[in-house]
Amino acid sequence: METLETLGIGLIDGLLAVLMLGVGLLPDALAEPFSYGFMQRALLTAILVGAICGLLSCFVVLKRWSLLGDAISHAVLPGVAIAYLLGWPFFIGAFIAGALTSVGIGALERHTRLKADAAMGLMFTAAFALGVVIISKIATNTHLMHILFGNVLGVQYPALLLTLFSGVVALLAVWAFYRPLLLYTFDPMQAQALGFNTGLIHYGLILLLTLTIVASLETVGIILVVAMLITPGATAHLLTERLTTMMLLSVAVGVTASVVGLYLSFRLDVASGGAIVLVAAGLFLVSLLLAPRHGLLARWWRARRLHAPSPSN
Amino acid sequence: MVLRLPSKPMAVEVKGLSAAYDGQSVLEDVDIALPAGKWTAIIGPNGAGKSTLFRILLGVMKPLSGEVTVLGDAPSRQRRLGYIAYMAQQEAVEWDFPISVQDTVMTGRFGHMRGDPWWRRLLPPRWTHPRHWDVVHRSLQAVNMQDFAHRPIGALSGGQKKRVLLARALAQEARLLLLDEPLAGVDAASERLILDLLTRQRAAGRTVVMVTHDMDSARRYADQVLLINRTIVGMGAPDNMLVDEMLARTAVAGWRPVARRDPPLEAFP
Incomplete structure (x- = not known):
């Protein structure tokens, strides 16, 4: 166990060193904040979180899981609190809470006359409330605020290791199971017809989502993580007609938003989670205006050409 | 127990479903036996259970009771x-994807890719085994x-969307083709192309089962017609x-007679 920890810390120190080589190439004014150790760790965390969220957000957007993502991220709170009480790793509690909530949503939908949105709203607010109650009993308000809104500037080695681990797992899973994930997202009936275990894929994807949410807890917090699970994918969806390109663009948007947001939060002394999400929203706005096919300007231009009198008249 | 000869299994056999x-x-309590190598058209009103039958065959839905092979x-x-x-059906697919x-x-080949060596699935899609690309190109042609x-x-x-969905089904090189309204909303040229193609698929030994509202095509192309409305x-x-006579029975079987109503009051007596 001890060697594993040393190994992890060594790995992160290595990554930080590589990252700093890159930062060293920047002009001094830009690079200056990253001379602090906490900013270096924050930068690495932000890049990792931006990348994983960007990757998973493609599936969230295409599968119309935005509300489910929101539900799971809120439902994770009691899991984190109970894991803390029992001395378990955060992730275990978070995953159990996330999985129970998604199973509960499915059961409510099937066995009552409630529709999906009401089932989700009901489950996740109840779970969230339970989490708030437990945490208010065991921890200070600052601690609760950090879980809810993130505090990337305070990230320590264990959290960074968890984020790195989640990132590697998410990347490997999407890589190895690209085809089943693509098919299940695109056309679940076809996946079923081809004999794929759609239940397994469904819960596998929820597991990945939970992993991503837990990994992002410290950076953007429970409330805002869903923004990072929607905005990068939504931005990329406007820009391309290929899933692989969409994933790359989405990761790029996620990483850019995290890094720029982190920098701005340091410079302007504002909350890091909020700054990151605002930058992501800004990137979405730019692509909404300027996207080549689906952008507002392109649409306006096409409509104008369509209605303009043809030169022969 | 009676020993059954496996010589000529039915394409779809349903008992007490x-x-x-x-x-x-x-x-x-539906019993159906669709012989292999034939083209069956399933006809019935909306809500008659046609799509439900498909959903059960695809394992999307579990029946309350009954045996399906x-x-x-x-x-x-x-x-x-x-x-x-x-x-x-066209509406069931995310065309925005x-x-x-x-x-x-x-994606019609994804099932067969389970037979490929494991490292193939780690390569980018363009390095998919040429065998699969070959089938895809021929299906598109x-x-x-x-x-x-x-x-x-x-x-x-x-019409093009329908043809792509059909090409995907063909690329699977399956023995049983389940088609949910393959002719709904297509132009005349696409319709002819789809029907000719299905004729050739049947000639190649495949079983074709299509849900349709198109009586004319069913009459001209199908080997047999299954009329369904909650029961056969x-x-x-x-x-x-x-x-x-049969069509009239299909539309009313299992439906409660409409409650008798008083005639509407005249608006301008």
Whole structure:
């Protein structure tokens, strides 16, 4: 166990060193904040979180899981609190809470006359409330605020290791199971017809989502993580007609938003989670205006050409 | 127990099948036997259980009771072997999805890729085994969509979308083709192409089962017609089934008679 920890810390120190080589190439004014150790760790965390969220957000957007993502991220709170009480790793509690909530949503939908949105709203607010109650009993308000809104500037080695681990797992899973994930997202009936275990894929994807949410807890917090699970994918969806390109663009948007947001939060002394999400929203706005096919300007231009009198008249 | 000879299994065999949504019954104690190598048209009003039958064969829905076999074995097993291809209704597919025509058709090969060496799945899609690409190209040619291979699917017209869905089903090289309304909303040229193609598929030994509202095509192309409305109304040659009397029975069987109403009051007496 001890060697594993040393190994992890060594790995992160290595990554930080590589990252700093890159930062060293920047002009001094830009690079200056990253001379602090906490900013270096924050930068690495932000890049990792931006990348994983960007990757998973493609599936969230295409599968119309935005509300489910929101539900799971809120439902994770009691899991984190109970894991803390029992001395378990955060992730275990978070995953159990996330999985129970998604199973509960499915059961409510099937066995009552409630529709999906009401089932989700009901489950996740109840779970969230339970989490708030437990945490208010065991921890200070600052601690609760950090879980809810993130505090990337305070990230320590264990959290960074968890984020790195989640990132590697998410990347490997999407890589190895690209085809089943693509098919299940695109056309679940076809996946079923081809004999794929759609239940397994469904819960596998929820597991990945939970992993991503837990990994992002410290950076953007429970409330805002869903923004990072929607905005990068939504931005990329406007820009391309290929899933692989969409994933790359989405990761790029996620990483850019995290890094720029982190920098701005340091410079302007504002909350890091909020700054990151605002930058992501800004990137979405730019692509909404300027996207080549689906952008507002392109649409306006096409409509104008369509209605303009043809030169022969 | 009687020993059954496996010589000529039915393509689809259903015994005592019942199914319901939310306690609302859609199929009641249905027995069906569709012979292999034939073209069957399933006809019935909306809500008659046609799509439900498909959903059960695809394992999306569990029946309340009854036995189902496909080509003499459990449907789940045959799906795993890639024997069952399904062509969805157009509305059931996400046409906004960022995927090209040829990649959509390639998803029909995903089941067969389980037989490929494991490292293949780690390579980018363009290095998929050439065998699969070959089938994809031939399927696109069969539906005359080869020129659209690189287009995003969202940019296609209605008839073209149907042809892409059919190409995907063909690419699977299945033994049983389940087609949900393959002719709904297509132009005349696409319709002819689809019907000719299905004729050739049957000639190649495949079983074709299509849900349709198109009586005319069913009469001219199908070997047999299955009339369904929560129970089986009739099954037989198109000329015997697609007659006024049978069709009238299909539309009313299992439906409660409409409650008698007083005549409307005149607005301007």
